[in-house]
Amino acid sequence: MAHGKPVVGFIGLGIMGQPMARNLLKAGFGLVVYTRTRRKANGLLAEGALWADCPAAVARQAPMVITMVPDSPDVEQVVLGPQGIIEGVRPGGVVIDMSTVSPRVERAIAQQLATRGVAYMDAPVSGGSWGAIQGTLAIMVGGEEDAFRRVLPIFEVMGKSITYMGPSGAGQVTKLVNQVLVAVTLSGVAEALVFGAKAGADLLKTIEAVKGGAAGSWQLANLGPRIVKGDFAPGFMITLQLKDLRLILEMAEELALSLPLTALVAQLYRAAVVDGKGECGTQAVVTVLERLAGVEARQGSA
């Protein structure tokens, strides 16, 4: 289409998929989209994207199809289910799943598609909706290396740090390691701030004093001040973090592996969901720790 760039199919236009697809359109790729709730596509359709009535129809019109859906059963349904991608895709096509799902499920899908001569890549992302909008996502890719090279120009439109990690599933494993780090670090930040609040510290001053040293982290620098201001707007939602923690703990179960910190942190996120904070940003996990402490970490005027 425009500038001779190929047509890309995009399935799943949620909080992440929508801005990622928009960046492809802006970069001059042709775009064919499908999503469960059609009105979520309205903006993109007005901007030049084409609608397809099912995943199979997307795959018939686009040699490369991206999926960005919530969970493992969703990607199985969209790729292998009735009217799924597998019914429309042609040999030589590439399917790229950018969702965060089980590495085991990705390997199984990759095997099924390989029998049809179709490459399948797992390419989950990190960076939240902010990164999706700005096209600065980190993308961790598993699958065949020659397919990776073919689709690299697409990744470069959506992300900043793009790493080929190894065979099928390796992207998801990297993402799950990333999520252990993100969830444990943020919970530690929240617990440290609650402790500081109860001990009488000026929390913003404390963050400034320690963030440049051994205590420093992306979570402390970026979400610490939001916690102190009581700003729980989502960069990444509690419910999605909890889903990722479940994937990690399921995989730990399969691998017969004990993950004590991740298990505890999952309970904190679970408690936040029970308390109605599921749609809040992950930093709202602080509210669970605040109740355990009988003190608020919110200080001063927001």
Add this chain to the structure above:
Amino acid sequence: MAHGKPVVGFIGLGIMGQPMARNLLKAGFGLVVYTRTRRKANGLLAEGALWADCPAAVARQAPMVITMVPDSPDVEQVVLGPQGIIEGVRPGGVVIDMSTVSPRVERAIAQQLATRGVAYMDAPVSGGSWGAIQGTLAIMVGGEEDAFRRVLPIFEVMGKSITYMGPSGAGQVTKLVNQVLVAVTLSGVAEALVFGAKAGADLLKTIEAVKGGAAGSWQLANLGPRIVKGDFAPGFMITLQLKDLRLILEMAEELALSLPLTALVAQLYRAAVVDGKGECGTQAVVTVLERLAGVEARQGSA
């Protein structure tokens, strides 16, 4: 003395105190030292420091005295005990405790010294022995603000990021918040790497792929690769980290505060000490998680 700079007393010449005192000497301050094990002073005495036979004798010769000792009872002993600083210090003097100890103990000592017209500051540091040697410590200071201004030139020789946090005890509170962050973040890094190892990831590649994003931390960037290489040389020792965690949990007890992550992390460090890893660097906490997983995070040639 040299360059007309004042004489500074320094008590406690361990792995941190020795390089900190040396930086004062190099910067042209006169230096009078005392430490429990006299041979630890030999190097500094050869470089021009003077020896005093007890803390009181140090205080008689130096209007400013720094203490750098392991724990709360040690600083109480050195300042208020027999032949302690309090027996030699004159009105107008300043005592600066740079140890990491209980905020409550610091406030009590400050009150006692105040009755003698002596200022007392709590000024714990972060940055480990590497930071002590390079003079790049973070220093978090509690006490009277005018005393802080008087001793700032001394801090500037030992540290890079120097923050006045508030009244007596505020420096220690900041340090303990710092230690919650450091210990939880590092334990999360260790658990994430053990998970990745068991899931078949290339760990150094994984660290590179994720460290620039939301999963990033000082601990991951600096100690992650050491874990993968099996390098447990101490920047900061397990036993000292466990002592700090005990201080935090004692303070949480006083404040009637639940700290679930810190409590779990303290158990992991305790298990490392039980296993004979007390003198190793904090990154050796990974060995505890490795046993829970039945896999080593060490990969490739060191």
